[in-house]
Amino acid sequence: MKAFTRFHERHPVVTAMAGAAALTWLFQRLRAQLFPVILPEPTGPYDVGRAAFDWVDPQREEPYARRGNRLRELSAWLWYPAEPERGAKPGSYLPAGWRLTSLFWRFQASRVRAHAIPGAPVARPRQRHPVLVFSPAGFPPLYYSSLFEELASHGYIVAAVSHTYEALPLSAFADGRLRLFRPASVGGALKASHASHDEDVHARAEVVRVKAEDLRSLINELERLDAGSGLLAGRMDLERLGAFGHSMGGNAAVELCARDERCRAAANLDGGVWSTVGQEGLPKPLLELFAEHPEYVQSCARSVDQKVFTSVEYCEANREFAVDGWQRLYARALPGYSVQILGAGHASFTDCGLLPLKRGSFAKQALGTIEGRRMWRVLSDYLRAFFDRHLQGAPAPLLDGVSPFYPEAVLAPPASLFPPSPGS
Structure with a gap:
């Protein structure tokens, strides 16, 4: 003293x-x-386990390294149907280094309670589960936990890749290493662009190419895990594999599915289509889920006033490019589904609507008006209906027409969802 x-x-x-x-x-x-802030309770018959792993892709150089001659290092999180031991407790919402990201997104991570149990045994020995690979964009993969827990509780194994250098403000590996965000990893998508539209299309298509290759690398790694002797060995049905993603991750999922025969169906969560798949289409089942996007229906002059775009010319080019790409994908898919969730913003497809975000959070400004738990319910049910139908052959009447239980969901072609306003 x-x-x-x-x-x-x-x-x-x-x-x-x-x-x-x-x-x-x-x-x-x-x-x-x-x-505490408790994420929605998963509704499926299974408890949920969670695991993480790192790997090195020996075939690819690191595209965002400041020094050359480095191989691409990646990390992934998995959620899966589990049979935990009695008394096993859920893990932290943001474990280890990922907890630092909550400072950037402005919420107290220790208040948030998830349901997945780290390292729990996989449910039902000798049964294989369909697999979904996921690509985020800007957000860490753990910021989609409520959606992944719900899918896993209904029998899916969800593997979400962490695109190194892309998550804001950092990426964390399972072994504790950290990598700070690098702007090239998002192709300038975080602010209104001053480049030409053609330049942005080229830059973002390159980002999507890297992300799609990360997904391909993830599937390769899952094949090795399934053939090995670890936690998930012999438990993944990679003949029933789908891909989905958010924002540019949605584009990456569709691009992967167009180039990799192992992917049977893809879902794009509110992602612009920058890569060649937007021109060529995807001859497989495709679900497109959209937020409202007033910038694509109001006048370009108003969007410029709101600082969404830097010029009317850029706005017009971007709107035509985005809506035409979505429409081509929808029209050429076998089959295609297009759903807009009323009240949704771009960040509504993450956990952010469920998190205790403080005032000034970047994500809070992109949430829209739909309540977080309702968004989780609508999003989860449409995604599950899509993958149930096209990976498991299950009935999915939710995809066949408007449901009175989901008044927020508008089923229509993208061109009908985003008609330009008169005089724009």
Whole structure:
């Protein structure tokens, strides 16, 4: 005590700051215990397990490294049907280094409660489960946990790749290594562009190519895991494999499915189509799920005033490119489904509508008006209906017409969902 008193007399500012930090930590800990934010309870018959792994792709150089001659290193998270031991507890929503990302997205990660149990045994020995591979965009894969837990509880193994250098503000490997975000990994998509539209199409198509190759690498790694002796060995039915993704990750999922015969069906969650698949189409089952996107129905002058685009010319080119790409995909898919979720914003396809985001969070501005749990319900049910039908041959009447239980879902071709306003 005497030593502390002497230190305080010499360094009063330091001890005051330490005391304030201690009080802040104590307050946050108490709030996390007294006022937890619990993700929606999965509705399927299975409990959910979670695992992570890293690997190196020996065939590819790292496209975003500052120094050459480095191989592409990747990480993935898996959610799967599980039979946990009695008393097993769910893991942290954001484990290890990923917890640092909550500072950027402005929420207290320790308050959030997920349901997946790390390393739990896979459900039903000798049964194989269909597999879904997922590509995020900007958000860490763990920020889609509520959706993945729901799908896994209904019998799917979901493998979400972490595109190294893409997650904001950092990517974390399962072994604890961190990689800071690099702007080239998103092709300038985080702000209104001052480049030409053709330049942006080229840059973003290159990002999508890298992401699609990451998904291909993930499938290769899943094949090795399935043939091995670990947790998921012999448990993945890779003959029933689908791909989905959000934003440019949605484009990557469709691009992968067009180039890789192992993929049987793809879903695009609100992703623009920058790569060649938007011109050529996907002759496989395809689901496109959209937010509202007022920038594609209001006048371009208004969108420029709102700083969505930097010029009317860019707006017109982007709108035509986006809507035409979505429409071609829909028309050429075998079959194609197109659903707009009213009230959804671009970030509504993540967990962000369920998280205790603070004022000023970048994601909060992109959430739209739909309530978080309702968005989770609608999104989960349409995705599950699509993959149930096309990977498992199950009935999916939800895809066949408007349902009175889902008034937020508008089933229509993309060109009908996003008609330009008169005079625009």
